[in-house]
């Protein structure tokens with residue numbers, strides 16, 4: 001990636017989490033401050049910050065903010081009292097969004113900081129340790145994305161066209177991206193490639209975010225309506241698909257933005273390889289199969305507007321399942337920071353998850 005600075009959608013500024021407001025991109029680049037855990041919770045719930053790994057990073061910072069507040073309010077608290085207060089914060093942040101397992105992974109990492117501390121640790125020491133862990137989760141996420149890119153770049157054919165769905169880029173992670181990390185790494189390796197971005201109704205993560213960040217990096221990107229992907233795959237205009245994931249079950253079934261399953265079916269029907277790129281913090285070995293992954297249902301009304309323009313009749317019913325599950329048999333390979341998993345995933349994922357720790 002040369003000397004180019006890695007863009008991150010999160011900044012940690014002296015106890016305040018700053019987030020680029022992803023609802024306002026690409027029209028406006030506005031950074032908002034989150035100075036309390038409640039503000040972080042709201043930013044996740046309302047999609048100011050979104051994308052599984054970025055949600056995990058934001059939640060970790062939210063816990064660090066809360067830890068600082070608790071230490072300021074009750075400096076006399078010992079570890080066990082502090083742990084009890086932190087549990088309330090963890091429980092609340094865990095309700096922000098249900099599907100991305102990175103949220104729960106990051107909250108567990110923060111819980112473990114308190115558990116690993118000496119019983120005699122002061123509230124201030126605990127808060128400092130939690131802040132350090134949040135910063136390291138963010139840094140490790142960027143490093144994991146770069147490793148995903150290294151492992152995945154070879155799958156992108158030189159001169160080919162790659163389709164991606166939603167935004168699994170720098171904006172969805174600590175930085176660099178998962179699916180877009182693979183694309184970036186192939187580009188940086190000198191390959192010529194074109195990217196097709198599904199627009200991804202209704203939040204338009206493809207049209208607004210993927211297009212914005214790839215154009216910023218000088219990549220060739222074309223936005224298509226979600227419904228056009230199958231036809232372009234059938235016409236041989238796409239050589240591979242790379243998407244991210246919000247949770248990968250132990251058997252390789254992968255939850256990602258609604259519409260991903262349809263892309264996988266169409267890719268399969270046209271013999272185009274379909275790759276999922278994700279850090280190991282997205283792999284959930286406790287969830288046996290995709291049917292057990294909780295799927296977020298957002299307000300149907302979120303579909304009724306494009307920008308500020310209402311497009312649906314008043315009173316009409318709407319339904320917006322925000323994710324779907326692509327069954328493992330449609331996935332050619334899962335590209336992780338620890339290497340590439342191939343079917344059968346129950347064995348290959350278990351092996352990758354035990355190969356070493358997630359920390360770099």
Ligand code: MRU
Nearest residue numbers: 050051052166168172244245257
């Ligand atoms: O609802 P969102 O925008 O949070 O959904 C994001 C996705 O589905 C991404 O593809 C996924 O989180 C992978 S991010 C690297």
